[in-house]
Amino acid sequence: MHVIKGATLYTMAEAGVTRADIAIDGGKIAAIAETIDIPGAEVIDAMGMVVTPGFVDAHSHVGGFGGHGEQQDLNELTTPRTPELDALYGIDPTSEFFAKNLEQGITTSCLVPGSGNVIGGWGIVLKSAGDDRLIKHPAVLKAATGINPKGVYSKQTKSPMTRMSIIYLLRSYLRDVQDYMRRKEEAAADPEKQAPEFDLGLEHGIPVLKKEIPLKVHTYMHDMTQVVEIARDFDIEVTIDHAQGASDFYDTLSDPHVRGVIFGPTAEPLFPGEGGKLDPECCAGLDERGIPVAVMTDGPITVKNQLIFEMGEAVRWGMDPVRALAMVTSNAAHIIGVEDRVGTLEVGKDADLCIWTALPSLATDAVLKRVIIDGATVFSEEA
Amino acid sequence: MLIANGTVHDGRGNAFPASVRIEDGVITEVAPDLPAREGEEVFDATGMEVMPGFVQAIGHWGVNGSMTEIRPSSQDNDELSEPITPELEAFYAFNGRAASTQQLGAWGLTAQGVAPTDNNLFGGAISVVGLTGVNPYDLLIKRNVAMAASVMGSMRDAYGKRGAAPQTRMWIFTHLDEQLRLAEAYDPKPEEKPNDKLAALKPVVEGELPLIVSCDSGVAIAHVRDILAKYPKVRFVILNGSGLTGDEDWMVERGVSLIVRNPSSPLDEAGAPAPFSWKAVAKLMDKGVDVALAGEYSNTLGAREDLIWNAAELMKELHDEERVLAAITSAPAKILGVEDTIGAIAPGMRADVCVWSANPLKTYDAHAVRTFQAGEVVYAEGDEKTCM
Numbered sequence: 001m002h003v004i005k006g007a008t009l010y011t012m013a014e015a016g017v018t019r020a021d022i023a024i025d026g027g028k029i030a031a032i033a034e035t036i037d038i039p040g041a042e043v044i045d046a047m048g049m050v051v052t053p054g055f056v057d058a059h060s061h062v063g064g065f066g067g068h069g070e071q072q073d074l075n076e077l078t079t080p081r082t083p084e085l086d087a088l089y090g091i092d093p094t095s096e097f098f099a100k101n102l103e104q105g106i107t108t109s110c111l112v113p114g115s116g117n118v119i120g121g122w123g124i125v126l127k128s129a130g131d132d133r134l135i136k137h138p139a140v141l142k143a144a145t146g147i148n149p150k151g152v153y154s155k156q157t158k159s160p161m162t163r164m165s166i167i168y169l170l171r172s173y174l175r176d177v178q179d180y181m182r183r184k185e186e187a188a189a190d191p192e193k194q195a196p197e198f199d200l201g202l203e204h205g206i207p208v209l210k211k212e213i214p215l216k217v218h219t220y221m222h223d224m225t226q227v228v229e230i231a232r233d234f235d236i237e238v239t240i241d242h243a244q245g246a247s248d249f250y251d252t253l254s255d256p257h258v259r260g261v262i263f264g265p266t267a268e269p270l271f272p273g274e275g276g277k278l279d280p281e282c283c284a285g286l287d288e289r290g291i292p293v294a295v296m297t298d299g300p301i302t303v304k305n306q307l308i309f310e311m312g313e314a315v316r317w318g319m320d321p322v323r324a325l326a327m328v329t330s331n332a333a334h335i336i337g338v339e340d341r342v343g344t345l346e347v348g349k350d351a352d353l354c355i356w357t358a359l360p361s362l363a364t365d366a367v368l369k370r371v372i373i374d375g376a377t378v379f380s381e382e383a
Numbered sequence: 384m385l386i387a388n389g390t391v392h393d394g395r396g397n398a399f400p401a402s403v404r405i406e407d408g409v410i411t412e413v414a415p416d417l418p419a420r421e422g423e424e425v426f427d428a429t430g431m432e433v434m435p436g437f438v439q440a441i442g443h444w445g446v447n448g449s450m451t452e453i454r455p456s457s458q459d460n461d462e463l464s465e466p467i468t469p470e471l472e473a474f475y476a477f478n479g480r481a482a483s484t485q486q487l488g489a490w491g492l493t494a495q496g497v498a499p500t501d502n503n504l505f506g507g508a509i510s511v512v513g514l515t516g517v518n519p520y521d522l523l524i525k526r527n528v529a530m531a532a533s534v535m536g537s538m539r540d541a542y543g544k545r546g547a548a549p550q551t552r553m554w555i556f557t558h559l560d561e562q563l564r565l566a567e568a569y570d571p572k573p574e575e576k577p578n579d580k581l582a583a584l585k586p587v588v589e590g591e592l593p594l595i596v597s598c599d600s601g602v603a604i605a606h607v608r609d610i611l612a613k614y615p616k617v618r619f620v621i622l623n624g625s626g627l628t629g630d631e632d633w634m635v636e637r638g639v640s641l642i643v644r645n646p647s648s649p650l651d652e653a654g655a656p657a658p659f660s661w662k663a664v665a666k667l668m669d670k671g672v673d674v675a676l677a678g679e680y681s682n683t684l685g686a687r688e689d690l691i692w693n694a695a696e697l698m699k700e701l702h703d704e705e706r707v708l709a710a711i712t713s714a715p716a717k718i719l720g721v722e723d724t725i726g727a728i729a730p731g732m733r734a735d736v737c738v739w740s741a742n743p744l745k746t747y748d749a750h751a752v753r754t755f756q757a758g759e760v761v762y763a764e765g766d767e768k769t770c771m
Binding site: 315 | 451484485486685686687688689692694695696698699702743744745746747748749750767768769770771
């Protein structure tokens with residue numbers, strides 16, 4: 001048992017921002033109270049410090065791409081429709097980039113196939129360290145629109161060479177899943193009817209159609225309007241990932257089928273086409289409209305404190321610093337569907353938390369002192 | 384015009400309440416309570432922070448290439464026909480409009496050293512330019528201020544893979560030494576056809592033009608140190624900072640400066656994060672080494688946030704916003720030899736000024752309210768952040 005004493009807690013839950021102690025037991029948050037003294041418990045002195053939930057990175061490829069992008073175990077670029085694939089098999093959980101995650105406070109990541117394919121496969125949620133790392137599988141079905149799939153398959157003169165084909169492929173896949181489900185259900189209800197032949201790719205779409213997991217779509221600018229139309233037509237949940245230019249489409253994104261928007265990575269040059277608008281002010285704009293918003297590293301090839309700087313840019317362009325913190329904690333956990341385990345400091349949640357010298361979404365010189373996952377210290381600042 | 388009643392951070396370590404008078408694109412007065420003259424435009428900066436425009440010591444803004452042009456083509460500062468091209472000028476790669484579309488003023492940037500890529504042993508001359516405008520000659524602050532060199536392992540990818548030299552580090556360091564030796568000995572007779580390469584390197588070995596050497600490891604930095612020990616007049620600058628430990632007292636003794644580029648993203652040969660330490664940078668600063676920050680790491684365009692993010696990294700070590708501000712204003716200006724023109728708020732300096740809602744070195748809750756480049760407004764709060 002551990003007790004963290006003396007810190008200001010950013011609980012990201014009902015308790016808000018509060019000066020309190022935290023007791024950790026069995027890898028879970030056991031108690032939060034103004035003063036906790038438990039004989040025999042190990043005390044972590046955090047007097048004057050800030051404690052936040054461990055950061056949740058809502059979109060990453062850590063463990064699946066090499067540092068130079070040469071190892072591409074999350075992009076199977078042989079055919080654009082690969083829903084049968086599973087990021088679990090593309091991730092090396094021993095990758096040293098998980099240690100880099102810890103250095104910026106990231107304790108949990110949604111790790112997904114790349115965006116070379118229109119339908120990329122299942123994504124998972126994995127912690128950066130610990131003994132019980134895989135906390136959701138499947139977590140999402142990854143999809144992509146725009147220049148990424150187009151860029152891959154144009155070179156091979158194969159469909160999709162255009163945005164027309166991309167949207168057609170997305171729609172026809174979801175229609176196939178619908179049809180497959182209907183035939184399975186009919187066969188289950190009526191022994192006269194024959195069940196469809198088992199199809200792993202269509203099986204992987206069933207949790208999407210049942211709204212158990214979202215379709216996680218790499219989308220920029222106007223492409224997001226078409227993704228929202230698809231979500232409505234098939235009554236599924238989508239997440240809008242990257243979302244550059246989201247500030248042009250607030251009305252479209254205010255839709256119950258949009259589980260959330262995951263903006264970023266923000267430090268990119270502008271270039272004509274889908275990269276022509278980079279609007280960090282959309283984080284504040286989406287949040288004000290009640291649309292859950294998060295940010296991402298899109299790791300592993302990022303600067304060290306990518307997630308922190310993305311919060312910082314959101315604050316620079318109008319977001320409240322505590323709301324910005326939600327983008328890497330409670331909002332992110334909700335959007336990737338692990339809010340029952342992580343993303344807030346509440347009794348019963350996993351004891352995944354970070355101890356800082358100051359609020360990292362506001363103070364540029366906030367230093368990360370310690371990271372705890374499942375109650376165990378997995379990073380501490382070198383002296 | 385008058386930027387009235389703000390808190391001025393002069394970029395040289397001082398902060399004080401003052402108004403700043405700008406006439407014909409130049410700062411003419413910096414003093415508290417300057418009364419506005421009749422007919423003078425006044426920008427009320429009460430409660431705001433007035434800083435020099437940020438200077439990106441090495442940058443590729445405005446350089447066109449495959450991503451930005453109608454046909455696939457090489458980047459204009461990346462002459463990969465041969466690895467020794469000191470006779471070239473990066474200024475010719477610079478397109479004002481291409482830089483302007485990136486809205487760098489929204490993040491306080493007003494000047495850069497436009498440089499060749501790291502793919503050549505000697506890439507060519509670096510020039511200092513403004514970042515918002517059209518005609519490159521109007522944007523030019525100072526031409527050919529330094530020579531770009533590189534001993535990066537990435538040169539092997541650029542040349543070695545197609546069977547050309549360099550394929551090895553042996554070649555890179557041998558020819559660094561050899562070219563400088565030849566330049567030192569270069570003494571053309573009037574009737575001789577000049578050797579443009581050696582003529583371009585001559586001012587480097589004479590100590591007239593600083594040499595900025597892009598290095599990717601501690602070993603590379605040590606080789607550069609030892610080779611340049613043979614050429615005592617050469618004034619040199621280490622670029623990047625990977626591999627430094629902070630114990631490099633020889634940098635102080637020789638007067639070597641450091642330009643730090645996007646240190647967290649570069650990767651070592653195995654694709655692992657390179658050994659870079661902000662603690663080492665802070666230690667060298669404490670010893671008196673001039674340190675400037677830059678943005679993107681190497682041969683890519685980078686992002687307009689890079690410089691201010693790197694400043695935040697340095698804040699985590701120094702906890703001193705005036706010293707960190709110097710690293711993105713007066714220090715790069717000094718390293719590039721333009722400290723009498725940009726990088727500070729003082730009478731006589733070019734009016735490159737950014738007015739912030741709060742101190743962006745200290746808090747993320749700080750945005751540019753108005754950015755001036757040579758006295759002209761290049762960003763005003765509310766401008767849309769798009770290039771389309």
